[in-house]
Amino acid sequence: MPTTSRERLVAAAFELFAGQGYDATTVDEIATRAGTGRSTFFRHFPTKDDVVLPDHEALLRRVDERLATASSAGLEVALREAAGIVLEHYLAEGETARTRYRLASSVPAIRDREVASVQRYVRLFGKHVHRWLDTEPDGPLRAELVASAIVIGHNHVLRQWLRGAVDDADTTRTLVDRALDHALAVLRGPAAAGAPTIVITGGERDVEQVVQQVRAALGRP
Amino acid sequence: MPTTSRERLVAAAFELFAGQGYDATTVDEIATRAGTGRSTFFRHFPTKDDVVLPDHEALLRRVDERLATASSAGLEVALREAAGIVLEHYLAEGETARTRYRLASSVPAIRDREVASVQRYVRLFGKHVHRWLDTEPDGPLRAELVASAIVIGHNHVLRQWLRGAVDDADTTRTLVDRALDHALAVLRGPAAAGAPTIVITGGERDVEQVVQQVRAALGRP
DNA sequence: GAACTCGTTGGTACTCAGTATCGTACTAGC
DNA sequence: GCTAGTACGATACTGAGTACCAACGAGTTC
Numbered sequence: 001m002p003t004t005s006r007e008r009l010v011a012a013a014f015e016l017f018a019g020q021g022y023d024a025t026t027v028d029e030i031a032t033r034a035g036t037g038r039s040t041f042f043r044h045f046p047t048k049d050d051v052v053l054p055d056h057e058a059l060l061r062r063v064d065e066r067l068a069t070a071s072s073a074g075l076e077v078a079l080r081e082a083a084g085i086v087l088e089h090y091l092a093e094g095e096t097a098r099t100r101y102r103l104a105s106s107v108p109a110i111r112d113r114e115v116a117s118v119q120r121y122v123r124l125f126g127k128h129v130h131r132w133l134d135t136e137p138d139g140p141l142r143a144e145l146v147a148s149a150i151v152i153g154h155n156h157v158l159r160q161w162l163r164g165a166v167d168d169a170d171t172t173r174t175l176v177d178r179a180l181d182h183a184l185a186v187l188r189g190p191a192a193a194g195a196p197t198i199v200i201t202g203g204e205r206d207v208e209q210v211v212q213q214v215r216a217a218l219g220r221p
Numbered sequence: 222m223p224t225t226s227r228e229r230l231v232a233a234a235f236e237l238f239a240g241q242g243y244d245a246t247t248v249d250e251i252a253t254r255a256g257t258g259r260s261t262f263f264r265h266f267p268t269k270d271d272v273v274l275p276d277h278e279a280l281l282r283r284v285d286e287r288l289a290t291a292s293s294a295g296l297e298v299a300l301r302e303a304a305g306i307v308l309e310h311y312l313a314e315g316e317t318a319r320t321r322y323r324l325a326s327s328v329p330a331i332r333d334r335e336v337a338s339v340q341r342y343v344r345l346f347g348k349h350v351h352r353w354l355d356t357e358p359d360g361p362l363r364a365e366l367v368a369s370a371i372v373i374g375h376n377h378v379l380r381q382w383l384r385g386a387v388d389d390a391d392t393t394r395t396l397v398d399r400a401l402d403h404a405l406a407v408l409r410g411p412a413a414a415g416a417p418t419i420v421i422t423g424g425e426r427d428v429e430q431v432v433q434q435v436r437a438a439l440g441r442p
Numbered sequence: 443g444a445a446c447t448c449g450t451t452g453g454t455a456c457t458c459a460g461t462a463t464c465g466t467a468c469t470a471g472c
Numbered sequence: 473g474c475t476a477g478t479a480c481g482a483t484a485c486t487g488a489g490t491a492c493c494a495a496c497g498a499g500t501t502c
Contacts, residue, residue, distance in 0.1 A: 183366070
């Protein structure tokens, strides 16, 4: 079983971090346990954190590619699928992702790195959403809101899966879809200048019922 | 003018960072320029970054206090005022805040710290919004969305002021108010289970016009 | 005024992350 | 068999952050 030194380093790091904690573990120990030199560690990972962090670069690239090909009509689908790419990556990682999550929950250094990564996804989504909103009033702000809403919706459900509160992959996918309904409502509901914008989410969409609700909501029938 | 050593350290750090860059400046240099010892630096600031970062602790505490006293009816007002507390802090800081912004824009280490700080505000807002949404469906997710939307709206305008794109304080306040309209729309638009929830933002709220819009939107008149 | 706190400071020594560099072993291709 | 490229190990260095101790000055008490 001659795994690569990179893989051995990752395995050793996960074991040591779990066993004696992140701060109490030195890069020297990780390298020694992996049967390699300290130089090799830093040749594979720029910092100590990176050995347990996922490869966001590749993931961001794939998300970027999916969003870049989105047409105006297919924007929502593209956003959902882009979020799906990330979700599927984590689901495929399985237990590794969950171990990392527990680590990030207890080690501030790793948590901060993760937060910074999340920000990169928000910026990426924002870049593309902005392309579709740039003619609209408050386009840049709304693009940022939508992008962040999508990432939050996705991560909200992802965390449930990482914690083990949800275990089934299909259930997780369904929940993400529902969470993205909320997120995309932000996209559909611009604050128009002339005619008001109306967002209807959830429930049965019986016209007369909705109309009645509108009359009631506006207060003066 | 015997300023405290803490103040001298902050001043020295800003000067050196601006002059020769963040990475090229050592804590030793900062301490020497401030006419103090290296020990004194770390006695005042836990890390090198912290010397130029704002005192988020105090700010978070004040925001927390404002939100804690919010009644159900005054929730939106409380959220706006809480955001206002942060805005006023930056406006009062003036040029210092702008210098820090330029620093954070160019130094990844500082930018990451700022991103982590922003996350703390989101969590704080989320904690309080959650109290008001916990009976509603998808309360935790919606609370997170609203909290993040408020912080994004606030920061979106704040950044314009920091960059100097907006210079007048009153204009900035007005823009934040408008940005928070978008953010709070997320709060008002829950995805109800039975009856749909309807969010109407912007424009004239003439009932018949809205009803007509609803009929058109739902497609089957 | 001497002794006694107590908070602020400076100095020294240490650990460890991260960088730079050099020599070496292994492999591929000609 | 030779060479170019690549992965590796070892060493030495910088600088952030920690731990500890000794000194100084301003009260305070006897």
